[in-house]
Amino acid sequence: MNVSTSEKKWFALYTKPRWEKKVHEGLLKRGVDSWCPVQRIEKQWTDRKKIIEEPLFRSYVFVNIDFEPQRLKVLQTDGVLNFVHYLGKPAIIKDEEIDTIKRYLSEIDAKVELRTLQGFRTDTKVKITQGVFMDKEGTVLREGRKKVYVQLQSLGQVMVVEFSVAHLEQIG
Known part of the structure:
Protein backbone atom coordinates (compact mmCIF):
# COMPACT_ATOMS: atom_id res chain seq x y z
CA MET A 1 0.00 0.00 0.00
CA ASN A 2 1.56 3.26 -1.14
CA VAL A 3 -0.68 5.74 0.66
CA SER A 4 1.43 8.56 2.08
CA THR A 5 1.31 8.87 5.85
CA SER A 6 2.86 12.35 5.97
CA GLU A 7 -0.50 14.10 5.97
CA LYS A 8 -4.16 13.41 6.55
CA LYS A 9 -6.27 12.52 3.53
CA TRP A 10 -9.98 11.89 3.09
CA PHE A 11 -11.09 8.29 2.56
CA ALA A 12 -14.54 6.80 2.06
CA LEU A 13 -15.76 3.86 4.14
CA TYR A 14 -18.43 1.29 3.38
CA THR A 15 -20.76 0.80 6.33
CA LYS A 16 -23.45 -1.69 7.15
CA PRO A 17 -26.77 -0.57 5.64
CA ARG A 18 -28.39 2.24 7.67
CA TRP A 19 -25.38 2.44 10.02
CA GLU A 20 -23.91 5.69 8.66
CA LYS A 21 -24.75 7.86 11.69
CA LYS A 22 -23.79 5.13 14.20
CA VAL A 23 -20.43 4.61 12.46
CA HIS A 24 -19.81 8.37 12.41
CA GLU A 25 -20.50 8.62 16.16
CA GLY A 26 -18.34 5.56 16.86
CA LEU A 27 -15.43 7.00 14.90
CA LEU A 28 -15.69 10.34 16.70
CA LYS A 29 -15.65 8.53 20.08
CA ARG A 30 -12.43 6.81 18.97
CA GLY A 31 -10.84 10.17 18.11
CA VAL A 32 -11.11 9.76 14.33
CA ASP A 33 -11.95 12.82 12.20
CA SER A 34 -15.19 11.60 10.58
CA TRP A 35 -17.89 13.19 8.42
CA CYS A 36 -21.30 11.79 7.58
CA PRO A 37 -22.95 14.29 5.22
CA VAL A 38 -26.68 14.57 5.82
CA GLN A 39 -29.50 16.47 4.19
CA ARG A 40 -32.83 17.49 5.64
CA ILE A 41 -35.70 15.58 4.05
CA GLU A 42 -39.43 15.92 4.67
CA LYS A 43 -40.96 12.48 5.25
CA GLN A 44 -44.71 11.87 5.08
CA TRP A 45 -46.33 9.37 7.42
CA THR A 46 -50.05 8.66 7.39
CA ASP A 47 -50.66 10.91 10.40
CA ARG A 48 -47.92 13.55 10.11
CA LYS A 49 -45.00 15.07 8.22
CA LYS A 50 -41.57 15.23 9.77
CA ILE A 51 -38.22 16.75 8.76
CA ILE A 52 -35.41 14.24 9.29
CA GLU A 53 -31.68 14.26 8.62
CA GLU A 54 -30.88 11.49 6.18
CA PRO A 55 -27.33 10.46 5.14
CA LEU A 56 -26.50 11.84 1.72
CA PHE A 57 -24.47 8.79 0.68
CA ARG A 58 -26.10 5.52 1.69
CA SER A 59 -23.58 3.16 3.34
CA TYR A 60 -20.73 5.70 3.12
CA VAL A 61 -18.91 7.70 5.78
CA PHE A 62 -15.80 9.80 5.18
CA VAL A 63 -12.70 9.90 7.40
CA ASN A 64 -9.78 12.33 7.35
CA ILE A 65 -6.83 10.26 8.58
CA ASP A 66 -3.16 9.42 8.32
CA PHE A 67 -3.82 6.08 6.65
CA GLU A 68 -1.31 3.61 8.12
CA PRO A 69 -1.40 4.69 11.79
CA GLN A 70 -5.22 4.93 11.91
CA ARG A 71 -6.34 2.27 9.40
CA LEU A 72 -6.87 -0.49 11.97
CA LYS A 73 -8.67 1.80 14.44
CA VAL A 74 -11.11 2.75 11.68
CA LEU A 75 -11.68 -0.84 10.50
CA GLN A 76 -12.32 -2.02 14.07
CA THR A 77 -15.17 0.45 14.54
CA ASP A 78 -18.60 -1.20 14.79
CA GLY A 79 -20.48 -1.03 11.49
CA VAL A 80 -17.45 -0.35 9.25
CA LEU A 81 -17.17 -2.95 6.50
CA ASN A 82 -14.11 -1.68 4.60
CA PHE A 83 -12.47 1.25 2.89
CA VAL A 84 -13.86 2.08 -0.55
CA HIS A 85 -11.28 0.99 -3.11
CA TYR A 86 -10.56 2.53 -6.49
CA LEU A 87 -8.16 0.81 -8.89
CA GLY A 88 -7.18 -1.66 -6.16
CA LYS A 89 -6.23 0.95 -3.54
CA PRO A 90 -8.22 2.79 -0.87
CA ALA A 91 -9.89 5.70 -2.67
CA ILE A 92 -8.47 9.07 -1.69
CA ILE A 93 -11.17 11.74 -1.87
CA LYS A 94 -9.96 15.17 -2.95
CA ASP A 95 -10.29 17.96 -0.36
CA GLU A 96 -11.95 20.01 -3.12
CA GLU A 97 -14.73 17.41 -3.50
CA ILE A 98 -15.40 17.31 0.26
CA ASP A 99 -15.38 21.13 0.43
CA THR A 100 -17.77 21.41 -2.54
CA ILE A 101 -20.26 19.01 -0.95
CA LYS A 102 -20.01 20.82 2.42
CA ARG A 103 -20.57 24.23 0.78
CA TYR A 104 -23.53 22.98 -1.23
CA LEU A 105 -25.17 21.32 1.78
CA SER A 106 -24.88 24.60 3.69
CA GLU A 107 -27.04 26.38 1.07
CA ILE A 108 -30.71 26.90 1.89
CA ASP A 109 -32.95 24.38 0.13
CA ALA A 110 -30.02 22.26 -1.11
CA LYS A 111 -31.40 19.12 -2.76
Missing part, protein backbone atom coordinates in the same frame (compact mmCIF):
# COMPACT_ATOMS: atom_id res chain seq x y z
CA VAL A 112 -29.17 16.24 -3.79
CA GLU A 113 -30.08 12.90 -5.32
CA LEU A 114 -27.42 10.23 -5.93
CA ARG A 115 -27.25 7.77 -8.79
CA THR A 116 -24.62 5.27 -9.92
CA LEU A 117 -22.82 5.89 -13.22
CA GLN A 118 -24.45 2.95 -14.98
CA GLY A 119 -27.46 3.72 -17.16
CA PHE A 120 -26.75 7.41 -17.80
CA ARG A 121 -26.68 8.78 -21.33
CA THR A 122 -24.81 11.95 -22.13
CA ASP A 123 -27.15 14.81 -23.10
CA THR A 124 -26.50 18.53 -23.19
CA LYS A 125 -23.28 19.72 -21.57
CA VAL A 126 -23.76 22.73 -19.29
CA LYS A 127 -21.67 25.06 -17.17
CA ILE A 128 -23.05 26.36 -13.87
CA THR A 129 -22.94 30.17 -13.74
CA GLN A 130 -23.88 30.86 -10.08
CA GLY A 131 -23.55 29.34 -6.61
CA VAL A 132 -20.93 27.04 -5.08
CA PHE A 133 -20.80 24.93 -8.24
CA MET A 134 -20.00 28.03 -10.33
CA ASP A 135 -17.77 27.21 -13.34
CA LYS A 136 -18.29 23.45 -12.87
CA GLU A 137 -19.50 21.50 -15.88
CA GLY A 138 -22.19 18.85 -15.92
CA THR A 139 -24.67 17.05 -18.07
CA VAL A 140 -28.42 17.73 -18.11
CA LEU A 141 -30.45 14.72 -16.96
CA ARG A 142 -33.43 15.36 -19.23
CA GLU A 143 -34.43 18.16 -21.54
CA GLY A 144 -36.47 20.77 -19.76
CA ARG A 145 -35.43 19.56 -16.31
CA LYS A 146 -33.45 21.62 -13.81
CA LYS A 147 -30.93 18.95 -12.91
CA VAL A 148 -27.28 18.52 -13.87
CA TYR A 149 -24.81 15.75 -13.12
CA VAL A 150 -21.62 16.45 -11.18
CA GLN A 151 -19.38 13.38 -11.12
CA LEU A 152 -17.36 12.54 -8.02
CA GLN A 153 -14.79 10.47 -9.86
CA SER A 154 -13.10 8.92 -6.85
CA LEU A 155 -16.40 7.39 -5.71
CA GLY A 156 -17.71 6.45 -9.14
CA GLN A 157 -21.00 8.18 -8.35
CA VAL A 158 -22.90 11.13 -9.73
CA MET A 159 -24.59 13.91 -7.78
CA VAL A 160 -27.83 15.10 -9.35
CA VAL A 161 -28.33 18.69 -8.23
CA GLU A 162 -31.33 20.92 -8.97
CA PHE A 163 -30.52 24.28 -10.54
CA SER A 164 -32.64 27.07 -11.94
CA VAL A 165 -32.36 27.07 -15.72
CA ALA A 166 -31.24 30.70 -15.40
CA HIS A 167 -28.05 29.47 -13.66
CA LEU A 168 -27.02 27.20 -16.55
CA GLU A 169 -25.21 27.96 -19.77
CA GLN A 170 -24.96 25.46 -22.65
CA ILE A 171 -21.42 24.61 -23.76
CA GLY A 172 -19.98 22.57 -26.62
Whole structure:
Protein backbone atom coordinates (compact mmCIF):
# COMPACT_ATOMS: atom_id res chain seq x y z
CA MET A 1 0.00 0.00 0.00
CA ASN A 2 1.56 3.26 -1.14
CA VAL A 3 -0.68 5.74 0.66
CA SER A 4 1.43 8.56 2.08
CA THR A 5 1.31 8.87 5.85
CA SER A 6 2.86 12.35 5.97
CA GLU A 7 -0.50 14.10 5.97
CA LYS A 8 -4.16 13.41 6.55
CA LYS A 9 -6.27 12.52 3.53
CA TRP A 10 -9.98 11.89 3.09
CA PHE A 11 -11.09 8.29 2.56
CA ALA A 12 -14.54 6.80 2.06
CA LEU A 13 -15.76 3.86 4.14
CA TYR A 14 -18.43 1.29 3.38
CA THR A 15 -20.76 0.80 6.33
CA LYS A 16 -23.45 -1.69 7.15
CA PRO A 17 -26.77 -0.57 5.64
CA ARG A 18 -28.39 2.24 7.67
CA TRP A 19 -25.38 2.44 10.02
CA GLU A 20 -23.91 5.69 8.66
CA LYS A 21 -24.75 7.86 11.69
CA LYS A 22 -23.79 5.13 14.20
CA VAL A 23 -20.43 4.61 12.46
CA HIS A 24 -19.81 8.37 12.41
CA GLU A 25 -20.50 8.62 16.16
CA GLY A 26 -18.34 5.56 16.86
CA LEU A 27 -15.43 7.00 14.90
CA LEU A 28 -15.69 10.34 16.70
CA LYS A 29 -15.65 8.53 20.08
CA ARG A 30 -12.43 6.81 18.97
CA GLY A 31 -10.84 10.17 18.11
CA VAL A 32 -11.11 9.76 14.33
CA ASP A 33 -11.95 12.82 12.20
CA SER A 34 -15.19 11.60 10.58
CA TRP A 35 -17.89 13.19 8.42
CA CYS A 36 -21.30 11.79 7.58
CA PRO A 37 -22.95 14.29 5.22
CA VAL A 38 -26.68 14.57 5.82
CA GLN A 39 -29.50 16.47 4.19
CA ARG A 40 -32.83 17.49 5.64
CA ILE A 41 -35.70 15.58 4.05
CA GLU A 42 -39.43 15.92 4.67
CA LYS A 43 -40.96 12.48 5.25
CA GLN A 44 -44.71 11.87 5.08
CA TRP A 45 -46.33 9.37 7.42
CA THR A 46 -50.05 8.66 7.39
CA ASP A 47 -50.66 10.91 10.40
CA ARG A 48 -47.92 13.55 10.11
CA LYS A 49 -45.00 15.07 8.22
CA LYS A 50 -41.57 15.23 9.77
CA ILE A 51 -38.22 16.75 8.76
CA ILE A 52 -35.41 14.24 9.29
CA GLU A 53 -31.68 14.26 8.62
CA GLU A 54 -30.88 11.49 6.18
CA PRO A 55 -27.33 10.46 5.14
CA LEU A 56 -26.50 11.84 1.72
CA PHE A 57 -24.47 8.79 0.68
CA ARG A 58 -26.10 5.52 1.69
CA SER A 59 -23.58 3.16 3.34
CA TYR A 60 -20.73 5.70 3.12
CA VAL A 61 -18.91 7.70 5.78
CA PHE A 62 -15.80 9.80 5.18
CA VAL A 63 -12.70 9.90 7.40
CA ASN A 64 -9.78 12.33 7.35
CA ILE A 65 -6.83 10.26 8.58
CA ASP A 66 -3.16 9.42 8.32
CA PHE A 67 -3.82 6.08 6.65
CA GLU A 68 -1.31 3.61 8.12
CA PRO A 69 -1.40 4.69 11.79
CA GLN A 70 -5.22 4.93 11.91
CA ARG A 71 -6.34 2.27 9.40
CA LEU A 72 -6.87 -0.49 11.97
CA LYS A 73 -8.67 1.80 14.44
CA VAL A 74 -11.11 2.75 11.68
CA LEU A 75 -11.68 -0.84 10.50
CA GLN A 76 -12.32 -2.02 14.07
CA THR A 77 -15.17 0.45 14.54
CA ASP A 78 -18.60 -1.20 14.79
CA GLY A 79 -20.48 -1.03 11.49
CA VAL A 80 -17.45 -0.35 9.25
CA LEU A 81 -17.17 -2.95 6.50
CA ASN A 82 -14.11 -1.68 4.60
CA PHE A 83 -12.47 1.25 2.89
CA VAL A 84 -13.86 2.08 -0.55
CA HIS A 85 -11.28 0.99 -3.11
CA TYR A 86 -10.56 2.53 -6.49
CA LEU A 87 -8.16 0.81 -8.89
CA GLY A 88 -7.18 -1.66 -6.16
CA LYS A 89 -6.23 0.95 -3.54
CA PRO A 90 -8.22 2.79 -0.87
CA ALA A 91 -9.89 5.70 -2.67
CA ILE A 92 -8.47 9.07 -1.69
CA ILE A 93 -11.17 11.74 -1.87
CA LYS A 94 -9.96 15.17 -2.95
CA ASP A 95 -10.29 17.96 -0.36
CA GLU A 96 -11.95 20.01 -3.12
CA GLU A 97 -14.73 17.41 -3.50
CA ILE A 98 -15.40 17.31 0.26
CA ASP A 99 -15.38 21.13 0.43
CA THR A 100 -17.77 21.41 -2.54
CA ILE A 101 -20.26 19.01 -0.95
CA LYS A 102 -20.01 20.82 2.42
CA ARG A 103 -20.57 24.23 0.78
CA TYR A 104 -23.53 22.98 -1.23
CA LEU A 105 -25.17 21.32 1.78
CA SER A 106 -24.88 24.60 3.69
CA GLU A 107 -27.04 26.38 1.07
CA ILE A 108 -30.71 26.90 1.89
CA ASP A 109 -32.95 24.38 0.13
CA ALA A 110 -30.02 22.26 -1.11
CA LYS A 111 -31.40 19.12 -2.76
CA VAL A 112 -29.17 16.24 -3.79
CA GLU A 113 -30.08 12.90 -5.32
CA LEU A 114 -27.42 10.23 -5.93
CA ARG A 115 -27.25 7.77 -8.79
CA THR A 116 -24.62 5.27 -9.92
CA LEU A 117 -22.82 5.89 -13.22
CA GLN A 118 -24.45 2.95 -14.98
CA GLY A 119 -27.46 3.72 -17.16
CA PHE A 120 -26.75 7.41 -17.80
CA ARG A 121 -26.68 8.78 -21.33
CA THR A 122 -24.81 11.95 -22.13
CA ASP A 123 -27.15 14.81 -23.10
CA THR A 124 -26.50 18.53 -23.19
CA LYS A 125 -23.28 19.72 -21.57
CA VAL A 126 -23.76 22.73 -19.29
CA LYS A 127 -21.67 25.06 -17.17
CA ILE A 128 -23.05 26.36 -13.87
CA THR A 129 -22.94 30.17 -13.74
CA GLN A 130 -23.88 30.86 -10.08
CA GLY A 131 -23.55 29.34 -6.61
CA VAL A 132 -20.93 27.04 -5.08
CA PHE A 133 -20.80 24.93 -8.24
CA MET A 134 -20.00 28.03 -10.33
CA ASP A 135 -17.77 27.21 -13.34
CA LYS A 136 -18.29 23.45 -12.87
CA GLU A 137 -19.50 21.50 -15.88
CA GLY A 138 -22.19 18.85 -15.92
CA THR A 139 -24.67 17.05 -18.07
CA VAL A 140 -28.42 17.73 -18.11
CA LEU A 141 -30.45 14.72 -16.96
CA ARG A 142 -33.43 15.36 -19.23
CA GLU A 143 -34.43 18.16 -21.54
CA GLY A 144 -36.47 20.77 -19.76
CA ARG A 145 -35.43 19.56 -16.31
CA LYS A 146 -33.45 21.62 -13.81
CA LYS A 147 -30.93 18.95 -12.91
CA VAL A 148 -27.28 18.52 -13.87
CA TYR A 149 -24.81 15.75 -13.12
CA VAL A 150 -21.62 16.45 -11.18
CA GLN A 151 -19.38 13.38 -11.12
CA LEU A 152 -17.36 12.54 -8.02
CA GLN A 153 -14.79 10.47 -9.86
CA SER A 154 -13.10 8.92 -6.85
CA LEU A 155 -16.40 7.39 -5.71
CA GLY A 156 -17.71 6.45 -9.14
CA GLN A 157 -21.00 8.18 -8.35
CA VAL A 158 -22.90 11.13 -9.73
CA MET A 159 -24.59 13.91 -7.78
CA VAL A 160 -27.83 15.10 -9.35
CA VAL A 161 -28.33 18.69 -8.23
CA GLU A 162 -31.33 20.92 -8.97
CA PHE A 163 -30.52 24.28 -10.54
CA SER A 164 -32.64 27.07 -11.94
CA VAL A 165 -32.36 27.07 -15.72
CA ALA A 166 -31.24 30.70 -15.40
CA HIS A 167 -28.05 29.47 -13.66
CA LEU A 168 -27.02 27.20 -16.55
CA GLU A 169 -25.21 27.96 -19.77
CA GLN A 170 -24.96 25.46 -22.65
CA ILE A 171 -21.42 24.61 -23.76
CA GLY A 172 -19.98 22.57 -26.62
